[in-house]
Amino acid sequence: MSEEKRKTAISWVETEGILVRGYRMEELIGRISWAEAVYLILKGELPPKPISRMLEAILVSVIDHGVGPPSTVSAVTAANTGASVSAAVAAGLLAINSRHGGAVEDCMGVLQDCVCTQDRDGIGAAEAAERAIAEHRARQRRIPGYGHRVHRVDPRTARLFELSEELKIAGKYVHQAREMERALLSLTGKPLPINADGAIAALLCELDFPKEVANGIFMIARVPGLVAHVSEEHARGRPMRTVDPNAYEYDGPPPRRLTKVDEKETDEE
Amino acid sequence: MSEEKRKTAISWVETEGILVRGYRMEELIGRISWAEAVYLILKGELPPKPISRMLEAILVSVIDHGVGPPSTVSAVTAANTGASVSAAVAAGLLAINSRHGGAVEDCMGVLQDCVCTQDRDGIGAAEAAERAIAEHRARQRRIPGYGHRVHRVDPRTARLFELSEELKIAGKYVHQAREMERALLSLTGKPLPINADGAIAALLCELDFPKEVANGIFMIARVPGLVAHVSEEHARGRPMRTVDPNAYEYDGPPPRRLTKVDEKETDEE
Amino acid sequence: MSEEKRKTAISWVETEGILVRGYRMEELIGRISWAEAVYLILKGELPPKPISRMLEAILVSVIDHGVGPPSTVSAVTAANTGASVSAAVAAGLLAINSRHGGAVEDCMGVLQDCVCTQDRDGIGAAEAAERAIAEHRARQRRIPGYGHRVHRVDPRTARLFELSEELKIAGKYVHQAREMERALLSLTGKPLPINADGAIAALLCELDFPKEVANGIFMIARVPGLVAHVSEEHARGRPMRTVDPNAYEYDGPPPRRLTKVDEKETDEE
């Protein structure tokens, strides 16, 4: 079977070296941050500093969310039966789909549509939000990225948005996301605050990522959490136990504060 | 079936907030780097700056290695059939095992054994290396982490070790790794330079990671590369093509240099 | 979090026994065939004999298709890196999607639509086929289940259809599938014979399976082939080889015929 050559623009490996999006790997090591490397591999260019700092904050915010998410349950269930770290983490990723992690992609779609509608119809963010809510209601759907199973107010949202203001990243998508929150409250009468998925959706729009990569970014950020839970299950889990996210007790370090010396040096500038 | 509660020390989620190893998530966002977050979730404490910078460099060095590695082949093969991003990346992770990625763990084991032997038998690194090589030969095995299928000299090794000197991370494990390289050359007569797996093995030992987590760190670092290849296959791959790592052409940016402005601010200190 | 109980109609396990769709497991063992068990677990009732024999033939026809299919490539690639049998087979399944295996589901959809159109508009199978082809062309799509990358004429099709005649299973869907083949030839001028996916699609419609379960049946049938290839790779594969489906030689038994004594007793009635 003759096959024409497929082209790749990501990276290239030869006897003499490794190119990543045109840069020599040995030049990148130790000189760019992880968030810059992630942005480079996904989008093909190195980002401006505020963007890489925003992306790094997003990744940190997703790194783990306790024993409850389906991806953690699936990874720990596999680990408990004796799966290797890679097989157990793979089982975890298989539970990251439209309904878990997927709210980021869906919310990006809603926000992008609203911003398009603003431009096309010459309306404001508030009206665009109301129209989107009406359309979702007509199809008996909820606006993704608002409300949370566990948190009344998602503690990650305010911090992510605050940072986006500091870094001057916040623009029309963050504005639209907030107008949506207001519209949901006024139209439904009950508070449906932006959750972390919604906040990240708005910020990834500001960072000009396509929505199709949202689940990919979610996975990039969550794998360390899955590795940690799988390692812990290998170390502490009773064989063939039923994995029940509601039957856990926390015995990690008690609540503690970040001291000045823990913080990133770049933060002090 | 009554189940006693399993304990977790990683993170805890309640209505009011999220604790990660005791820290409130909203305090971590934007204040710690990704490498600090990874270290924290895996080891339970925030690392000193040099350690987080070394870990970040390691993660960047692993982020991608072209279209050839089995994990990329497996991910792209699944993506080509229509797998979702998460299913295709999971297929990629399932090809990270003892033989792909696993050299890091195996090499960590060899280096740790050598350092133990040094202490126990009062011998030097050179002699410990020779013993290890003799034992491996007796079992007809190669020392993991030396030589490379593609690279004559792995370009990542020198840069990683250089950085470890700058950061004052290099210690007895890096020393042992280099003595092993010398012993392999003198005993086999052919150059078997330390590859990136071997260099990372030595450095993860210096960072006091247990060898069981090596594949986990490899996966944390490689997932962005897998996401990029899967996205590219979704965008550019002809349906039901045979995925052949030798039938690719590179059409990314031509070789280019990192300019001063691209570099991390922390690097200029 | 209080959860209402989810209901399951598939099976039930208690201290005293196992119920499968209401039947006691110990009563099923040795008394029903595998195809009957598969039909029972998927559809809730035991099938008439001709249906279970047709289903068994379908499963046998899918059991393997050489080293070339993406699912085999993905499974063997993972196995070569040291993946366990279950992890490698899982990697294989992750390459069974809309484009591999998925033609069965898509073709079932086309045939069901054609049969609906026949009833609704009072037209014949030939006209329904022509309309479907025209619609697919307008969207620049091919009719799934016709033509094959490797086989000029798929050897499984004639045998499956022959058997469906013997068992009196062939009805309006097999008829529609054949009319589609004729229409494709007359409209395109080139032969696009029904492949095994298309034949199985027609037969699963005759057996009244919903199209959503087509990929499930494909996997049920293909797992033994994947297990065989993974076991062979574990036994014979050189570590870290590049898995190339075009770089294989066959060294199994030479072509041989099924003797009378090999055949199923039920076949002789």
Next chain:
Amino acid sequence: MSEEKRKTAISWVETEGILVRGYRMEELIGRISWAEAVYLILKGELPPKPISRMLEAILVSVIDHGVGPPSTVSAVTAANTGASVSAAVAAGLLAINSRHGGAVEDCMGVLQDCVCTQDRDGIGAAEAAERAIAEHRARQRRIPGYGHRVHRVDPRTARLFELSEELKIAGKYVHQAREMERALLSLTGKPLPINADGAIAALLCELDFPKEVANGIFMIARVPGLVAHVSEEHARGRPMRTVDPNAYEYDGPPPRRLTKVDEKETDEE
């Protein structure tokens, strides 16, 4: 990179046809049973009738075991988040490992060791069993394949062994398995009856399967159950529910008996 050709003995696909272990696929379809096809693909030859009937009974006995097994939990958890059928079943397989399904392989190893010891040391099955139990106790391990989390007496065991007597399959491994049960009772004072894993282990030894393929056979048999649970979750599961195997109610058909007409014709001979 030049690669020598890898050899495969499993199957071969050419323009004109498909060979499975030397047989033409179109000759196998409708003429051999599923169990014969599984045996052929795994072992390279068609089995005698009693062996294929025993294997078919084993496969049926494993087809499902309710909502509780880790593989079902993992598959359903992934399905609930929106995973495709193939991704969700893959997640299920990733929970089939040394501890789930793996007891078959481990028990096969114990029984094979016992039978070897009998021959080598000229002792009987009872003494071989006692030695094996002593060795396991010394390493603080349980004999795999005895006792069950849910069943006091596993209903599958008696039926599988009964059938093996009828088919004249039962030999030294079934005998050894029963002596082990007796020895466990007399040495521990508490009943640890052979469970289905143990019974299947003894029977796969009688069928001359290598123990490395045990997990593969378990997967071949369990995939239909996983497909059924995944389909049911797609149809009936509330999005983002916590999958709890203890929070289910059965609403399938009430207990019912297999009627004569349901049974396999071959059974009546």
